[in-house]
Amino acid sequence: MKSYDHSAIEKKWQDKWEKDELYHTPDAAEGKENRYVLVEFPYPSGDLHIGHWYAFAVPDIYARYLTMLGHNVLYPIGFDSFGLPAENAAIKRGLDPRKWTYDNIDTMSEQLKSMGNTFDWSRKVVTSDPEYYKWTQWLFLQLFAREIAYKKLCTVNWCDSCKTVLANEQIVNGECERCGGAIAKKVLDQWYFWITKYADRLLEDLDELDWPQEIKDAQREWIGKSNGAALTFAVKDADDAIEVFTTRPDTLYGATYMVLAPEHPYVAKWKDRILNWDEVDAYMQATTRKKELDRKEAKEKTGVELKGVMAINPATKEEIPIWIADYVLATYGTGAVMAVPAHDERDFAFAQTFGLPIREVVREVVGTPLPDAHNTDAVFGVVRKKGSKKILVQYNPLTKLYRLPGGTIEKSDADERETLAREIHEEVGLEGVTVGDYVAQVYAHFSPPQKDENWTRTVSLYEVDATDAKEVATQRTKDEEQLEHMWLTPDEAVRKFDQNPVEYGEGALLKRYVQNTCFTGAGETINSGDFSGQKTEEAKTAITEHVGGELTVQYRLRDWLLSRQRYWGCPIPIVYDPEGKAHPVPDEHLPWTLPDDVDFTPTGEAPLAKSNELKERTEKLFGKGWTPEVDTMDTFVDSSWYFLRYLDPHNDTEFSPKDKQEKWMPVDRYSGGAEHTTMHLLYSRFFHKALFDLGLVTSKEPYSTRMSRGLILGPDGAKMSKSKGNVINPDEHVARVGADTVKMYLAFIGPFNEVGQYPWDLGGIAGIRRFLERVWGLQDAVSDVLDSDEIQLLVHQTVQKVGDDVAAFKFNTAISATMILVNALEKEDAVSKQTYETLVCILAPFAPHQTEELWQRLGHETSIHLEDWPSYDEQRIAQASVTIAVQVNGKTRGTFTAAPDSDKEELIAAAKALDNVASHLEGVSIKREIVVPDRLINFVVI
């Protein structure tokens, strides 16, 4: 046997495969179903790193497995080759971005080929090729014709270091997603895609997709749908009306003031009416200076009242003040809110800071209604003394209940305050307390412990000052005789109430009081005129209708800003007439090529504006005074449809013919990075839906299954980056141990379809190399023998396990199963040719070069990659003997083997016969015998 010379083998077969066009994928193959396996195509940054290997070589295992199962599998590759790095490298090193990009594509193509994947290179797609971007432009124009691409003047996010605008999705924690640079606001006339029109469909269609829950959740959150109402507040002595969006129209009666975003147009409009303009103006200036990030992190509420302007609450008809505050964002909803401090955390905090009125209009309902309940009202107090934080709490050792002092309101009481003062006097013997502010109420249903009765009551809470109270004798009723009273810190008190076996309502109120929060949940309306006593859900509709509002929906999602003030991108195929109106570049002039005569040093102005060629081209074609659009497209436009182009990459008359789409789309498995969840993945879904509406694509969704792959970290456990110097270059490892080993090691490291993080560990790779050497060495053991029953069974089991695991992208456990088989085969003196061939076949997707070589050595003249996946005998696996564990009281005391489906009594007898089991059963009596078929017996003894 020759030793395993990976470099000779890998070179030999890569050349042969290319010559034979082994991985050329036809659009259809006789008797085979099509499968489309997609991985996110790379940006040609220069060198391939180990992460690329992980992304491209490992899913190849799956593609090869599907092929062996008899499918016609498309596993394409291309380059997402427009984008900033080319331009930045060009600026830094004085290179041509086109040359830089295409040189990198050449280098990376060679590196990608060294993986030995089943990529069909004849279908390669390069987004910066005019033959590709011609169709990007054509698609843009289709969307322009339907007004899904439109231009508008708007405040945009500007990255000062990238010198371009960015879409919302490209801002992470208030910084540029690409460079981490600061984001400024600018008002610019820019191109957008009307993605918000598709918000609902992007949301709803997620339900049908076989995608991981976390990706669906993240997209749902990003779209951020909220149901509510649009309400209008009239402004006193003015024609203006303030539109607000609220998710809580049921709390309208509690709207005691309004807040506008400082940027709201009314603020400037009312300049002459506002009495404290200087103050307002100063606040507006301060807000402009504050970064978005600061506004988010600021906890303390700030704001200024617009004095001299009042709004009218449409429900109560009361005049309410209008404030401006930076907690209201200009970019969400209408940039104005109705403030309901009793039922919104932010309004609550704001009202407390500025002493604005808080009106409770919803009460919490505690417990569920019980039959034949006594109906009463009760009042309780948070009793404190000045200078102490402690709260007076009563404990009843018989019922094990902590209670606040207070009680039922009697008919003879003048009001709640009097009731409370009286109860405190009687129960705890404090005379002369001052009942202070009302806090809140709840509606409670409960059943007191040790009593056969039900209660329903309104429970109100007041602050009580006992500083000047005198201690006197208590006048307790029989029920109250056991009460102990104690002073507890607020936190202790809350904890005690949490332990109460029954919630009387005071606990919920006390907790809210101690934590200084308001009630933001659903409940029952109060203090709401005719609408009092309704469930909040019902009141939402009723109150909205009553004030002439409208139930509406708001989204967090913003339209997709696609203009970029950079050079190396797809030109937007739009020209402007002398009046400045936008016109599409007619199809016959596509591709609308990217000019070469451009100084692309970023200045903030689009580089294409400096191209004379583009200017002249435009005037020549359209006439004097016509000007070209000079912005280029966001590269996420290029990547929103590339998977459609793979189907027919060189088609000159169609972007992607529908008959081919019908053969391949939607993509069966799409694997990529988790960072694209709310970028590429969302954009391309939108784009696809827009094309679907135009009748250009055949499926509503582009990808039926999506998986997020894990991340390969540097050896130091940190994310690989050139600046950290922890980037692993795969080439040297491929040269040293071979492509098959590198690929298999990456597959072995952990489950592929989970968002894990794997530090690159050189040690581990040796184990895989050793394994492949042992597989190689086993060829010497092949001879004309009949394998033992055990070996034959193991082969069947392994074929089954490997297939199942690969189908589930659990390559790690699939490899482990082949290792178990190899370990067993090595212990044999000889291995049958049939068994060895089966082993080589199931390893073919993992180690395509080595297995191809072995296949040839075994005497085959055709490629192993044209072989069928080995079959296995299910019957035989099912009949294999099973190991039964024997437990005594749940502790395993031994095992034995038995035939599957053995008789219960026989199994029990066999179990009892085990020495160690027998010794544990001695002197005790068996209470129960639990038999789990084919698995386990448990003797429960006493």
Place this chain on the structure above:
RNA sequence: GCCCGGGUGGUGGAACUGGUAGACACGCGAGACUUAAAAUUUCGUGACCGAAAGGUCGUGCGGGUUCAAUUCCCGCCCCGGGCACCA
């Protein structure tokens, strides 16, 4: 704060539907081969007790359900990701 993941030996990770926790691999230790080292190979390797047989403990922490819990339930802690003054 809200919404998702996750926490298992020295390490990466395994464990069907609740049924022998730690498969497989790395690393480590001891032995063989070798003048030696590497490579290869044999054995061992969760912790503790024990010569062994075997026993006790053990899947982030605390409770619970169950004959039986990494798996289910309740309450926490920590890590990763998403969203976030979103009205």
